[in-house]
Amino acid sequence: MALTTNNTELNDFLKIMDVADAINRQNKEVDNQLSYDERKTDIIKRLKATYDTMGKKVSDEELAQSVDVYFSKQFEFKAPAQNLFNSIAVAYVNRNAIWRKKVLPALWGLGIIGAVTVGYKGFSHIAEKAKEQNVEDKIEQLYTNKKSLSNILVAQEKSPVIKSMPAYEKETLNTNIQVAREQLNTTETFFKKYAPQGSSDNAITSSNYKSVGDQIPAIEKIIGDATTKTTQAKGVITNAESLIEVRSSLDNIIAAINKKEATTSLKQKAGTIYKDALMSVENRQLAQSQSYVKQLNSINNDINTFNQETRNLEKEYSAITTVAKEKLAKEQALELYTAGKQYIYAGDVSGLQRVTSKLTGIENQLNLEYTVFIRGGDDRDWTNDRGERATYYYVFVEALDPNGNTVEKSIRDVETDQTEKVSKWAEQVPEGVYFTVKEDKKSDGVLDNEIFAIKEKGYLNEIIKYTDNGRAIQRGVQMYKWRRNE
Numbered sequence: 001m002a003l004t005t006n007n008t009e010l011n012d013f014l015k016i017m018d019v020a021d022a023i024n025r026q027n028k029e030v031d032n033q034l035s036y037d038e039r040k041t042d043i044i045k046r047l048k049a050t051y052d053t054m055g056k057k058v059s060d061e062e063l064a065q066s067v068d069v070y071f072s073k074q075f076e077f078k079a080p081a082q083n084l085f086n087s088i089a090v091a092y093v094n095r096n097a098i099w100r101k102k103v104l105p106a107l108w109g110l111g112i113i114g115a116v117t118v119g120y121k122g123f124s125h126i127a128e129k130a131k132e133q134n135v136e137d138k139i140e141q142l143y144t145n146k147k148s149l150s151n152i153l154v155a156q157e158k159s160p161v162i163k164s165m166p167a168y169e170k171e172t173l174n175t176n177i178q179v180a181r182e183q184l185n186t187t188e189t190f191f192k193k194y195a196p197q198g199s200s201d202n203a204i205t206s207s208n209y210k211s212v213g214d215q216i217p218a219i220e221k222i223i224g225d226a227t228t229k230t231t232q233a234k235g236v237i238t239n240a241e242s243l244i245e246v247r248s249s250l251d252n253i254i255a256a257i258n259k260k261e262a263t264t265s266l267k268q269k270a271g272t273i274y275k276d277a278l279m280s281v282e283n284r285q286l287a288q289s290q291s292y293v294k295q296l297n298s299i300n301n302d303i304n305t306f307n308q309e310t311r312n313l314e315k316e317y318s319a320i321t322t323v324a325k326e327k328l329a330k331e332q333a334l335e336l337y338t339a340g341k342q343y344i345y346a347g348d349v350s351g352l353q354r355v356t357s358k359l360t361g362i363e364n365q366l367n368l369e370y371t372v373f374i375r376g377g378d379d380r381d382w383t384n385d386r387g388e389r390a391t392y393y394y395v396f397v398e399a400l401d402p403n404g405n406t407v408e409k410s411i412r413d414v415e416t417d418q419t420e421k422v423s424k425w426a427e428q429v430p431e432g433v434y435f436t437v438k439e440d441k442k443s444d445g446v447l448d449n450e451i452f453a454i455k456e457k458g459y460l461n462e463i464i465k466y467t468d469n470g471r472a473i474q475r476g477v478q479m480y481k482w483r484r485n486e
Contacts, residue, residue, distance in 0.1 A: 040064070044060060044063045044064055047063050047066075048060070048063060128206060129206075131209065131210075131213075132204060132205075132206055132209040134213075135200075135204055135209045135212055135213040135216070136200040136201065136204045136209075138213075138216050139191075139194055139195050139200045139204070139212070139216065139219075140195060140198060140199065140200055142187075142191075142195075142216070142219055142220065142223055143191050143195040143198050144198065145223050145227075146184055146187060146191065146223060146226075147198070149180065149184060149223070149226055149227060149230055150181075150184060152230055152234075153177050153180055153181055153184075153230060153233075156173070156177055156230075156233050156234065156237060157177060159237050161237060161240040161241050161244060162237075162240075164240060164243075164244060165236075165240050166284070169236060169240065169284065172236055173233055173236045173237065176229045176230070176232045176233035176236070177229075177230075177233050179229045180226040180227075180229035180230045180233065181226075183222050183225050183226040183229070184222070184223075184226050186222060187219055187222055187223070190215065190219055194212055239284070239286055242286050242290075243281050243284065243286055243289065246277075246281060246286070246289045246290055246293055247278075247281050247289075249293050250274060250277050250278065250281070250289075250292070250293060250296060253274075253293070253296045253297060253300055254270060254271075254274045254296065256300060257270045257296075257299065257300050257303060260303050260304075260307070261307060262303045262306065262307070262347075263306070263344060263345065263346075263347045264347075265345075265346060265347030266299060266302065266303055266306065266347040269299055269347070270296060270299045270300075270303075273292055273295050273296050273299065274292075274296060276292060277289055277292030277293065277296065280292060302349045305349055305353070306344075306347070306349045306352065309349070309352045309353055309356050310344055310352070312356040312359075312360075313337065313340040313341075313344070313352065313355065313356050313359070316356055316359035316360055316362075316363055317333055317334075317336075317337040317340075317359060319363050320333040320359065320362055320363050320366065321333065323363070323366045323367060323457065323458055324366055324458055325456075325457075325458030325459060326458065326459050326460065328460060329362060329366055329458075329459070329460050332362060332460075333359060333362055336355050336358055336359050336362075337355075337359070339351075339355050340352055340355040340356065340359075343355060362460070365460055366457065366458055366459070366460065367457060368407065368455055368457070369401060369402060369455060369456060369457040370399045370400060370401045370402075370407040370454075370455050371399070371400060371451060371453070371454050371455070372397045372398070372399050372427075372451070372452040372453040372454070372455075372462065373397060373398050373399075373400060373450050373451060373452065374395050374396070374397055374437060374447055374449075374450045374451070374452050374466070375395075375396045375397065375398055375424075375450075376395070376396045376437075376441065377393070377394055377395040377396060377429075377434050377437050377438055378394060378396070378426075378482070379391050379392065379393050379394070379434065380392050380393075380394060380483070382415065392428055393428065393429055393430070393431050393433070393434035394426040394427060394428055394429065394434070394479065394482075395426065395427050395429050395433070395434065395437055395452065396424065396425075396426050396482070397424070397425060397426070397427050397452050397453075398423060398424045399423050399424075399455075400423075406423035406424075407423055408421040408422060408423045409421065409422070409423075411425045411478045411479075411480040412478060413478065413479050413480050413481060414428075414477035414478060414479060415479060415483070416481075420480055422480045424480075425478050425479065425480040426478060426479040426480070426482055427452060427475070427476065427478055428476030428477045428478070429466075429473060429476065430468060430473060432468055433466065433468050433473055436468075437449075449466065451465050451466065452464070452465065452466050453465055453466070
C-alpha cells in the first residue's frame with residue numbers, strides 16, 4: 001500500500017514522519033511550558049465541548065483538576081505495562097509488515113479510544129487507512145474467487161464424461177464454460193492494475209482507493225454471474241456422471257438376474273424393465289432411469305425370495321403329509337399346495353408367500369400336543385349384542401403339554417371380540433356341567449374329572465373329552481380375561 005505518489009518507500013516515509021513529529025513536539029513543548037495557563041484554558045474549553053457532544057455534564061472545576069493532575073505527572077517515568085499497547089510498541093520495529101494488516105483495522109474498530117489517544121488527526125488518518133485496507137481485502141478476495149473459477153472451468157473442460165454426452169448436451173456444457181470464461185476475462189484489466197500477482201498492497205493507495213472501491217460492485221456481479229454459469233456447467237457434468245452410474249447398475253443387476261434360476265415370467269419382467277431403463281438413459285432422463293434401477297433391484301430381490309419360498313412350499317407340504325392323521329388336514333394342505341404351484345407359474349411372489357405361511361401354520365398346529373385341564377369355574381351376568389341379559393356359566397381352563405409346560409393358543413374373547421394368545425382362559429359350558437364342576441371341587445377341593453379337551457399330534461383341532469350324561473359337551477364361547485358381574 002503506497003502512502004505517497006512518488007517512489008519513496010513506505011519505510012523511509014514513516015521515518016521522515018517520525019523526524020517531523022519530533023521537531024514539532026519540541027517546538028510545542030517550549031510553547032506549552034511558557035504559556036501553561038493559556039494552554040490549560042484551551043484544553044478545558046475543548047474538553048467541555050467534547051463532553052457536550054457526548055451528552056455528558058462535567059463541571060469546569062472537574063476539568064481543571066483533571067488537567068492539573070495530567071500535567072503534574074507528565075514527566076514521571078512509569079515502567080510500561082505488559083498489555084496489548086506495550087506489545088504493539090515492541091512490535092514497532094516490524095511495523096511495515098503489520099501496520100496495514102493488523103494495527104490499522106484494530107484501531108479503526110476502537111475509534112473512540114483512538115480519538116482520545118492519538119487525537120483527531122491521528123484518528124482520521126487511521127480511519128482512512130482502514131477503509132483503504134478494506135478495499136484491498138475485497139479486491140484480493142475477488143481475485144482469489146476468479147482464479148478458483150478459472151481452475152474449475154479448466155477441469156470441467158477436461159471431464160472424462162464429456163465423450164459420453166450427446167451433441168446437444170456437449171453444446172450446453174461448452175456454452176456455459178465459454179460464457180463464464182468470457183465474463184472472467186472482462187475483469188483481467190482490473191486485476192492486472194489493482195491486484196497484480198493477487199496482491200493489492202502497492203496498487204491501492206490513499207489517493208485511489210475510493211475510486212477503485214466504486215468499481216468493486218461491478219466486479220462482484222461479474223464474478224457472481226460467472227459462478228452461476230460454472231454451477232450450471234457442473235450440473236450438466238453431474239447429470240452425465242449419474243447416468244453413467246445408473247447404466248452400470250442396470251447392467252450389473254440384469255447380469256445377476258440372468259444367472260439365477262427363476263420363472264420365465266419374472267425374467268421377462270426384468271428384461272422389459274431393463275430395456276425401458278436403457279431408453280430412459282439414452283433420453284437423459286435421470287430420475288426415470290433411477291426409478292428403473294429400484295424396480296430391477298426389487299425383481300432381483302423377489303427372485304431370491306421366490307426361490308426360497310418355492311423350496312418352502314415343497315418342504316411344508318411334505319411335512320404336513322407326513323404328520324397329518326386326519327383327512328381334513330391333508331385336504332387343506334393339498335388345496336394350498338396347488339395354489340402355490342399356480343403362483344410359481346405366474347411369478348407371484350407375494351401370493352406364494354401367503355400360501356407357504358398358511359402351510360407353516362397348519363404344520364405347527366398338527367405338531368401341537370397338549371391337554372386342556374379344568375381349574376375352576378364361575379357364572380357371569382352379561383348383556384349380549386342383542387340387548388339380552390342372561391347368566392352364562394364358565395369353567396376356567398389351562399393348556400399344558402406332556403411335559404407340564406404351558407401352551408399358548410389364540411382365543412377370541414366373546415365380549416370384546418379381540419383375539420389374544422393365552423395359556424389360560426374361560427370356556428362356556430352348560431349350566432349342569434358348571435354345577436357339577438362346582439360340587440366336585442367343593443367336596444374335597446380336588447376335581448376328579450379335570451380334563452376338558454385333548455389335542456393330539458397329527459390333528460388340527462382339540463377333541464372335547466368332558467361329558468354330560470355320557471355325551472361330550474358342545475363347545476361354547478370363550479373369554480381370556482375374566483370380568484366379575486356388573
